[in-house]
Amino acid sequence: HEHEHSHVPHEHHHHHEHRGLQEVIAIIDATDMSAAAKELALKIFDIIADAEAKAHAVEKNAVHFHEVGAIDSIVDIVAIAVCADSLGVENVIVPELCEGRGTVRCQHGVLSVPVPATANIMQRFGFNVRLLPVQGEFVTPTGAAAAAALMTTDELPQSFKILGIGLGAGKRQYERPSILRALLIEDNAQKKKSLNSNALQTDCICQLQSDIDDCSGELLGYTLERLLAAGALDAHYQPVFMKKSRPAWELTVICCEEDRAKLEALIFAETTTIGIRRARMERTVLPRRRDVVHTAYGDVAVKRCLLDSGERCYVEYDSAAKLAQEQGLPLQDIYLAAQLAQKNIN
Template structure:
């Protein structure tokens, strides 16, 4: 069963804060570094350190660029140099002074003789980098979802299309690394549900390549408007929510309200880059579980996305292949149902159930591997009973089994197909013999545990 992540964004959110908070939760730094090394991008290294923010011990994640790729995006004098010096010092010591999907992060020139270099990439360019890496299919799907949201927001701001808009800031190496790192960490932690009630945002203005822009900047406004994300004004002069941070929430959030009661499993704190008054400068990430859900046998209640498409000119072999690809990419379920279409033509309805953040990547697989020219999608509520994997000893050897807790507390055993087949081949027994022997052994094991208790 997947894990539920709650993001407390009372100090805003940015890409580096998100990665730092997930690492502090327990995501593997070793796996992160190993996977990042497969990105076809150069000129960067990452540093993971401990810092103190508002008296709190927090993790700091920093993408460090070499001289050829440095863009001076941490230069607060350039970002806020248009403000009065005293206001700048006391009002908006910026907590996340890095990735922004608008031009103030990687602009062309600034007042202090620094040259701000930005790499311009299209959505297709970024997707090519993602797809060429060794990230898991699920992690790639998360990254595609985030960049898809950013492309839509930037296209709206610039009067372009997602396919033609050029990324300036988020097309640079450090921003790509931030977003990929967040996806790798979420995948490593096994997070499938993300709860974000609201985002705290500051006020005032910030310098961009196109001039002085109001806070929140256009990309953040477009992202929050499209995704229905609530913004809460904070007593801070400056930007708390970066476009990358807003895009992560817009793409990956599955809920906006905490359960009526919940248990805290782990907590992580991700540090921003600057400290200032009226804000802690950290993103708090919490792994939670609904209190008492296991005892009540209530299970997992979540929202999933269903994709479907009708096909009357796709071969059975092609359908089989696309189902394999969809399941490998993280779909919860994928199948084809025989239907009769208009004019009596036989066909199939391809149905896919997945977490919402994976929908863009799975739609791409469907378009590329079937003859469809359109896909319908809808959000659905899902209720899954609690289940745990187990290994059951049988006369035919150990068989992997899924134990499911019914609402009345009874437990059902579901032997795993592949493990049953292995036992059949190992013992020369029939499928039915091994299957029923495994169920009986599981029931006996549970009865024995109950007697001992």
């Protein structure tokens, strides 16, 4: 549909109003929904803006969204975020994106499928893509961004039970129905592990390391931000001394195995390193779930972890910092308010 894709300012004879990214962020910020849902909605729109900025070779804040498209996208994205938050789903599996072939008409004219913004998102987040033998666009930038923000893995469990089914149909008329189906599933293996609710969980992760002695601090800082945004579980630098007593930085990245390739590609692209060490590691983690507590200043996202001695609640930094900036308060005041709200719940 013609209003799906955003664009940068250019000369034209139509009198369309446009919304910049900051205006869209302000609209979402002002929406009455939980902190976790708002955080997810902003993440989805940020992914779209990044993809459009790359497609047009401009800064992210220079991207402008057509008014109608912005309204549709905001409604779609907010609905997705609220739904995901309400369901309380922590893991989202996207085995593949099924895209059509040929071209589609949008604000810029006729573009090849997948359109540039969608292709950028597919590349950035390492989606498995299957092209259907059908002419048309089956994956829009909004849909790809939502999948990118939600996806935690692309591998289905070997055995599972279906707890719920959701269906959505597009308006376009194609040779085959344009239907999106989502299944709410329960991993049979995980269910057996969780029969004892206090049981510790184990999984496998990757550790990536590289020693870098010829890269500026600005580039390293930017790389760290991109790694975390791209799905790294954790990332940090520490000072080291290399051969010939050269001061350097050792980059360490912890990630899921399915994210390894795309994060390695990002490190090679953004730093001067010519080699990355990697190791497969096992880890033990506490059972946890995301939640929201209500304070006098607003909602704050928290993480609840289960120990043998009971439940422990951790305030999510990003959520607390954002609320502190909005309210013009010290961050520690937000932390104290969230911790007090948690104690009152208990």
